Amino acid sequence: xxxxxxTIISDLLxxxxxxxxxxxxxxxxxxxxxxxxxxxxxxxxxLDDLYPVLKPxxxxxxxxxxxxxxxxxxxxxxxxxxxxxxxxxxxxxxxESNGIAKCGIEKAWLDKKIDFRKPISCFLYPVRTKKFxxxxxxxxxxxxxxxxxxxxxxxxxxxxxxxxxxPLIEKYGxxxxxxxxGFAKEIKERKNNFK
Numbered sequence: 458x459x460x461x462x463x464t465i466i467s468d469l470l471x472x473x474x475x476x477x478x479x480x481x482x483x484x485x486x487x488x489x490x491x492x493x494x495x496x497x498x499x500x501x502x503x504l505d506d507l508y509p510v511l512k513p514x515x516x517x518x519x520x521x522x523x524x525x526x527x528x529x530x531x532x533x534x535x536x537x538x539x540x541x542x543x544x545x546x547x548x549x550x551x552x553e554s555n556g557i558a559k560c561g562i563e564k565a566w567l568d569k570k571i572d573f574r575k576p577i578s579c580f581l582y583p584v585r586t587k588k589f590x591x592x593x594x595x596x597x598x599x600x601x602x603x604x605x606x607x608x609x610x611x612x613x614x615x616x617x618x619x620x621x622x623x624p625l626i627e628k629y630g631x632x633x634x635x636x637x638x639g640f641a642k643e644i645k646e647r648k649n650n651f652k
Contacts, residue, residue, distance in 0.1 A: 470618040
């Protein structure tokens with residue numbers, strides 16, 4: 458484990474290789490799971506404000522779920538999460554013609570209709586964070602659906618933290634990320650010295 462400020466970071470962010478392979482996984486992380494995508498409190502407020510702009514980007518099933526159940530809910534773990542469609546995929550998910558799941562929120566952002574890209578938990582995936590009283594855990598979420606991404610990462614020699622540079626900087630800042638890079642370099646040098 459690595460500590461930077463009030464975060465405890467799993468070594469797997471440095472040790473594991475990862476590059477999303479949407480052609481193979483089809484964006485299953487937006488479809489499978491026990492609950493919706495975790496939200497920060499301010500992100501729920503953003504979804505409330507942006508819903509009229511987002512609505513045209515969503516599927517009818519998503520619109521119906523949101524308008525019947527709400528834009529988000531509190532799950533069994535007492536976390537604020539995005540709404541689901543009948544307990545299945547995220548209400549904000551849309552499908553490309555090739556069957557790949559994408560985020561309707563991000564589509565609106567790509568079209569420059571909104572300034573909010575998507576919930577940070579989605580942008581950070583496969584990294585998951587958990588807040589404790591004084592610390593925040595930053596962990597790599599190992600899931601079978603990401604096996605193609607692990608293989609892709611090995612081929613490309615890209616570590617999880619490198620693949621997620623932009624969302625990690627968005628969440629924790631450039632200084633934090635630079636420190637993580639420094640730890641990664643030290644770990645790599647130590648391993649090379651033992652070869």
